[in-house]
Amino acid sequence: MPQFLDRREDGFEARFTELLGMKREDSPDVDAVVAEIIADVRTRGDAALIELTAKFDRLELTSATLAFSPEEIEAAVAKVPEDERAALELAAERIRAYHARQMPEDARWRDASGAELGWRWRPVGAAGLYVPGGLASYPSSVLMNAIPAKVAGVERLVVACPTPGGAVNPLVLLAAQLAGVDTVYRVGGAQAIAALAYGTETITPVDKITGPGNAFVAAAKRRVFGRVGIDMIAGPSEILVIADGTGDPDWIALDLMSQAEHDESAQAILITTDAAFGQAVVKAVEARLETLERHAIAGASWRDFGAVIVVRDLDEAAALSNRVAPEHLELCVADPDTLAEKITHAGAIFLGAYTPEAIGDYVGGPNHVLPTARSARFSSGLSVMDFLKRTTLAKMTPEALKAIGPAAETLAISESLEAHGLSVRARLDALNVGEG
Amino acid sequence: MPQFLDRREDGFEARFTELLGMKREDSPDVDAVVAEIIADVRTRGDAALIELTAKFDRLELTSATLAFSPEEIEAAVAKVPEDERAALELAAERIRAYHARQMPEDARWRDASGAELGWRWRPVGAAGLYVPGGLASYPSSVLMNAIPAKVAGVERLVVACPTPGGAVNPLVLLAAQLAGVDTVYRVGGAQAIAALAYGTETITPVDKITGPGNAFVAAAKRRVFGRVGIDMIAGPSEILVIADGTGDPDWIALDLMSQAEHDESAQAILITTDAAFGQAVVKAVEARLETLERHAIAGASWRDFGAVIVVRDLDEAAALSNRVAPEHLELCVADPDTLAEKITHAGAIFLGAYTPEAIGDYVGGPNHVLPTARSARFSSGLSVMDFLKRTTLAKMTPEALKAIGPAAETLAISESLEAHGLSVRARLDALNVGEG
Structure with a gap:
C-alpha cells in the first residue's frame, strides 16, 4: 500500500x-574504485580497457574488436523484426523533428555606442554516449541521446555499451545506426567513461559524455567533469x-x-x-x-x-x-x-x-532524458543545447571605445588591475581621449 | 621569457x-576537509557557520549579523566615489541589455499527427552567488553573475561573500545593490556553499549556485552539485x-x-x-x-x-x-x-x-564568466540560460494517439516494459484501435 x-x-x-x-537510492561509495579504474585506463589505455572488460563483462576483446565492425552491426540489425524497425524509425523521425526546432539562433547587432555585439553557437566536436548493458539497455535512450547531438551538428558521435558475455540488444545497434552514430564500442562501466574522456590507443577522446549508467558510471562522470562536459547525473x-x-x-x-x-x-x-x-x-x-x-x-x-x-x-x-x-x-x-x-x-x-x-x-518527440530527484528546480532535460556552446562576440569601433572605454578604465583601476586599465588607456590615448 | x-x-x-x-594549477586535495565542513553546516546550521567564520575569517557573527543590514549597505555604498558609481552603472546597464537579448522563446505547435508539442522556460526559484573576499573580490563579477539571474526572472537572489576581519569592498555591495540582489551574507568558503545548498536557520536554501572561488569553494560546489545546480568550476x-x-x-x-x-x-x-x-x-x-x-x-x-x-x-x-x-x-x-x-x-x-x-x-555587455582550461570545447560562458530551465510539453489528441500510439506500444514491449505498453494500449482500446 x-x-x-x-x-x-x-x-x-x-x-x-x-x-x-x-x-x-543507496549511493554506494564507489569513488575510490572508480578513481583507480580511471587512473588505470589513463596509464595503460587499451590494455586496461581489455582487462577490465574481461573481468567485469566476461568478454575477451582485442584493440581490433573493441568496436563493433560494420558487418557485425549489419548482421545484428538484420534480425530486428519489421514492426520494431518501423516503430523505431517513427520515433527517430519524431525526435529529430522536435529537436530541430530547438536549434538556437546566432545573433549580431550594433548598439547605440556603435559597438557590435552578438554570439554564435557551434557544436561540440565529438560526443560519447553511454548506453547501459543488460536489462536497462534501451534503444529509445540511444535515440534520445544521439539524435540531439546529430541535430546540433556534432561531427563525431560514438557509443559505449557493455555487452556482458558478448550479449547485445540488436535494437540498440539499430537505434545507433538510425541516429547516425559513427562507432559503437563494446565497453562499459567507469572504464568506458575514462576511455571516452581521456582516450586510448584505439578510442579518440570526446568532448562531451551523456547517457545514464550505474553507480560506477555516475561516479566516473562526476570525476571526468571538467575534462569533458557531462549531462546530468540521473537518479x-x-x-x-x-x-x-x-x-x-x-x-x-x-x-x-x-x-x-x-x-x-x-x-x-x-x-x-x-x-x-x-x-x-x-x-x-x-x-x-x-x-x-x-x-x-x-x-x-x-x-x-x-x-x-x-x-x-x-x-x-x-x-x-x-x-x-x-x-x-x-x-x-x-x-x-x-x-x-x-x-x-x-x-x-x-x-x-x-x-x-x-x-x-x-x-x-520531446526528450525522455529528464531531471530527476527534484533537480527540475534548476535543470532541464537533454536537448540540442547540451551539444552546442556559445561564443560571445564583441567588436568596438574607435567611437564605441571612446564612449565606453573610460568606464572600463575606471573599474579596472578600482579593482587594482592596472594592465586591464592600461590596455584600454593605450587605445584611448591614440584616439586623443583624456583621462576621466 | x-x-x-x-x-x-x-x-x-x-x-x-x-x-x-x-x-x-595545483589542485590541493581539500575534499575530505570540505566534506566535513558541509556535514557540519548541515548538522549544526548557523552555529557551524558562525564558528567557521570566526576560525577562517577572524570575524565574530551572530545569526542576526550573518547578513549585512540595509543600513550597513547604505553606509558602505555612500563611500563609493561618483566616477566609480557611474562606471558601475554603465556596466550594469550594458550587461543587462546584452543579456536581455538572450531570453529564449517558449514554443508550441501542432504537428501532422495532431499532437501539440512545445516547451516553456521558467526561472529557477532562488540563486546564490558566491563572491570571493580579499584581492579577488571584484564588483564586476557581482554584476556578471547577478544580472543574468535577474534578467531570467529569478525571484530571490542572494550573495555570499567572506569579509576577512570584517573588511568589505564597498563596490561589491554597490554592485549587488545595482544588480538587485536581495541579501548579502558575510560568509565564505565551503561553509557558505553548504549553507546556500542546504540552508540553515537563517539562510534559506537556493536552487542554483554560481560564482568563482578558491579550491575549497570549488570542491564544495562539486559536492553539492545535484542537490543544487552549479555553474562551471573555473580555472x-x-x-x-x-x-x-x-x-x-x-x-x-x-x-x-x-x-x-x-x-x-x-x-x-x-x-x-x-x-x-x-x-x-x-x-x-x-x-x-x-x-x-x-x-x-x-x-x-x-x-x-x-x-x-x-x-x-x-x-x-x-x-x-x-x-x-x-x-x-x-x-x-x-x-x-x-x-x-x-x-x-x-x-x-x-x-x-x-x-x-x-x-x-x-x-x-557579454558575460566575463567564461569557460577556462579548454572547456570552451564543450561549454559556454554564463548567461540567462544558467538561471532558466525548460519544461517540455506534449498533448495528444485521440487522433494523434491513434497515429503514434501503436509504435510506442511496440517499443515498450520490445524493451520489456509491459506497463508502459499497457498504458498506451488501454487508451487505444477505448479508441477501438486494434493491436499492431
Missing part, C-alpha cells in the same frame, strides 16, 4: 516534507499525476505503474481533488499488479515510495507538485492547459488523458 | 601538445591573441599582461604570422613589466606559461587556436570577421584592434 495523505489532516506538512526528503525515475477524477482510474494506475516498473527506487505519486477517485486508482493498481510481468519491482516501488495525496483544489495540487519538481508530470484533468500555467518546476508535462507518459518515452 | 614556437620547426607538434597539456584565466602584425605591439603586450596580472597560473599566448612582430610584442611586454604594479604575478605567468607561436598564415592560426579553445580570443588582424568564421571553440571573441579583452571584463 502506498502512503495516503490528505491536505486537510493534521500533520500533513510534516508528512509531505518527509515524502519530499525520502532517500530512495531513479519519477512520475507525478494530477487528476481531477474525470478520467479512468485504470489509465492512471497504468501510468503510475509505468514508472514503478522501472526500478524499485522509482516513485509514483498521485495528487487528486477526489478522494474516492484516489481510492479507485489504488484499487486499480492492486488489480494490475497481480498480472504485471514486473510486479515485484513495480510493487516494491509503489509500496515503499508511492503516495496518493488528496487536496482541496487544483491550485493546491499545483503548489505541491512544484515542491516535488517531478521529472514527469501528467495533468489528467478537464482543462490541462490552465493547470499547466501554474506549474513552475517539472521536467516534462503531459497534458490530458490521452497523453500517457509512455508516449513521451518513445514517440512524442 | 615565454616560450617561442615556430610552426615550421621540427618538433613543433610535440612542443605545442606539451603547451596544451601544461598543468597550470585560471587565459587569453590567446591572433595578430597579423598590423597592430601596435604595445597594445597586444598590454592585452597579454591584462590576463597575466590576474594570477601566476594565468596563461597568455600570442599566435602571429609575423615573427618580427612577435619579437616586438615580447620586447613591449618586458618594458611594461618593469613598471606594472603586479609585475611579480604577471611576470611569473608570462615566464612560466606565456608563449609566442609563429605560423605561416591565419588558417594555421585558427586551427591552433581551436586546439587551445581559449577562454578569451582576440583577433587583432585587418579582417577579424573573416578570421572569426574559422574559429570553432572559444569562450569569447574580441574583434579588431579597438576591442581589448578588458572591455569585455567590464562594460562590453
Whole structure:
C-alpha cells in the first residue's frame, strides 16, 4: 500500500516534507574504485580497457574488436523484426523533428555606442554516449541521446555499451545506426567513461559524455567533469499525476505503474481533488499488479515510495507538485492547459488523458532524458543545447571605445588591475581621449 | 621569457601538445576537509557557520549579523566615489541589455499527427552567488553573475561573500545593490556553499549556485552539485591573441599582461604570422613589466606559461587556436570577421584592434564568466540560460494517439516494459484501435 495523505489532516506538512526528503537510492561509495579504474585506463589505455572488460563483462576483446565492425552491426540489425524497425524509425523521425526546432539562433547587432555585439553557437566536436548493458539497455535512450547531438551538428558521435558475455540488444545497434552514430564500442562501466574522456590507443577522446549508467558510471562522470562536459547525473525515475477524477482510474494506475516498473527506487505519486477517485486508482493498481510481468519491482516501488495525496483544489495540487519538481508530470484533468500555467518546476508535462507518459518515452518527440530527484528546480532535460556552446562576440569601433572605454578604465583601476586599465588607456590615448 | 614556437620547426607538434597539456594549477586535495565542513553546516546550521567564520575569517557573527543590514549597505555604498558609481552603472546597464537579448522563446505547435508539442522556460526559484573576499573580490563579477539571474526572472537572489576581519569592498555591495540582489551574507568558503545548498536557520536554501572561488569553494560546489545546480568550476584565466602584425605591439603586450596580472597560473599566448612582430610584442611586454604594479604575478605567468607561436598564415592560426579553445580570443588582424568564421571553440571573441579583452571584463555587455582550461570545447560562458530551465510539453489528441500510439506500444514491449505498453494500449482500446 502506498502512503495516503490528505491536505486537510493534521500533520500533513510534516508528512509531505518527509515524502519530499525520502532517500530512495543507496549511493554506494564507489569513488575510490572508480578513481583507480580511471587512473588505470589513463596509464595503460587499451590494455586496461581489455582487462577490465574481461573481468567485469566476461568478454575477451582485442584493440581490433573493441568496436563493433560494420558487418557485425549489419548482421545484428538484420534480425530486428519489421514492426520494431518501423516503430523505431517513427520515433527517430519524431525526435529529430522536435529537436530541430530547438536549434538556437546566432545573433549580431550594433548598439547605440556603435559597438557590435552578438554570439554564435557551434557544436561540440565529438560526443560519447553511454548506453547501459543488460536489462536497462534501451534503444529509445540511444535515440534520445544521439539524435540531439546529430541535430546540433556534432561531427563525431560514438557509443559505449557493455555487452556482458558478448550479449547485445540488436535494437540498440539499430537505434545507433538510425541516429547516425559513427562507432559503437563494446565497453562499459567507469572504464568506458575514462576511455571516452581521456582516450586510448584505439578510442579518440570526446568532448562531451551523456547517457545514464550505474553507480560506477555516475561516479566516473562526476570525476571526468571538467575534462569533458557531462549531462546530468540521473537518479531513479519519477512520475507525478494530477487528476481531477474525470478520467479512468485504470489509465492512471497504468501510468503510475509505468514508472514503478522501472526500478524499485522509482516513485509514483498521485495528487487528486477526489478522494474516492484516489481510492479507485489504488484499487486499480492492486488489480494490475497481480498480472504485471514486473510486479515485484513495480510493487516494491509503489509500496515503499508511492503516495496518493488528496487536496482541496487544483491550485493546491499545483503548489505541491512544484515542491516535488517531478521529472514527469501528467495533468489528467478537464482543462490541462490552465493547470499547466501554474506549474513552475517539472521536467516534462503531459497534458490530458490521452497523453500517457509512455508516449513521451518513445514517440512524442520531446526528450525522455529528464531531471530527476527534484533537480527540475534548476535543470532541464537533454536537448540540442547540451551539444552546442556559445561564443560571445564583441567588436568596438574607435567611437564605441571612446564612449565606453573610460568606464572600463575606471573599474579596472578600482579593482587594482592596472594592465586591464592600461590596455584600454593605450587605445584611448591614440584616439586623443583624456583621462576621466 | 615565454616560450617561442615556430610552426615550421621540427618538433613543433610535440612542443605545442606539451603547451596544451601544461598543468597550470595545483589542485590541493581539500575534499575530505570540505566534506566535513558541509556535514557540519548541515548538522549544526548557523552555529557551524558562525564558528567557521570566526576560525577562517577572524570575524565574530551572530545569526542576526550573518547578513549585512540595509543600513550597513547604505553606509558602505555612500563611500563609493561618483566616477566609480557611474562606471558601475554603465556596466550594469550594458550587461543587462546584452543579456536581455538572450531570453529564449517558449514554443508550441501542432504537428501532422495532431499532437501539440512545445516547451516553456521558467526561472529557477532562488540563486546564490558566491563572491570571493580579499584581492579577488571584484564588483564586476557581482554584476556578471547577478544580472543574468535577474534578467531570467529569478525571484530571490542572494550573495555570499567572506569579509576577512570584517573588511568589505564597498563596490561589491554597490554592485549587488545595482544588480538587485536581495541579501548579502558575510560568509565564505565551503561553509557558505553548504549553507546556500542546504540552508540553515537563517539562510534559506537556493536552487542554483554560481560564482568563482578558491579550491575549497570549488570542491564544495562539486559536492553539492545535484542537490543544487552549479555553474562551471573555473580555472585560471587565459587569453590567446591572433595578430597579423598590423597592430601596435604595445597594445597586444598590454592585452597579454591584462590576463597575466590576474594570477601566476594565468596563461597568455600570442599566435602571429609575423615573427618580427612577435619579437616586438615580447620586447613591449618586458618594458611594461618593469613598471606594472603586479609585475611579480604577471611576470611569473608570462615566464612560466606565456608563449609566442609563429605560423605561416591565419588558417594555421585558427586551427591552433581551436586546439587551445581559449577562454578569451582576440583577433587583432585587418579582417577579424573573416578570421572569426574559422574559429570553432572559444569562450569569447574580441574583434579588431579597438576591442581589448578588458572591455569585455567590464562594460562590453557579454558575460566575463567564461569557460577556462579548454572547456570552451564543450561549454559556454554564463548567461540567462544558467538561471532558466525548460519544461517540455506534449498533448495528444485521440487522433494523434491513434497515429503514434501503436509504435510506442511496440517499443515498450520490445524493451520489456509491459506497463508502459499497457498504458498506451488501454487508451487505444477505448479508441477501438486494434493491436499492431
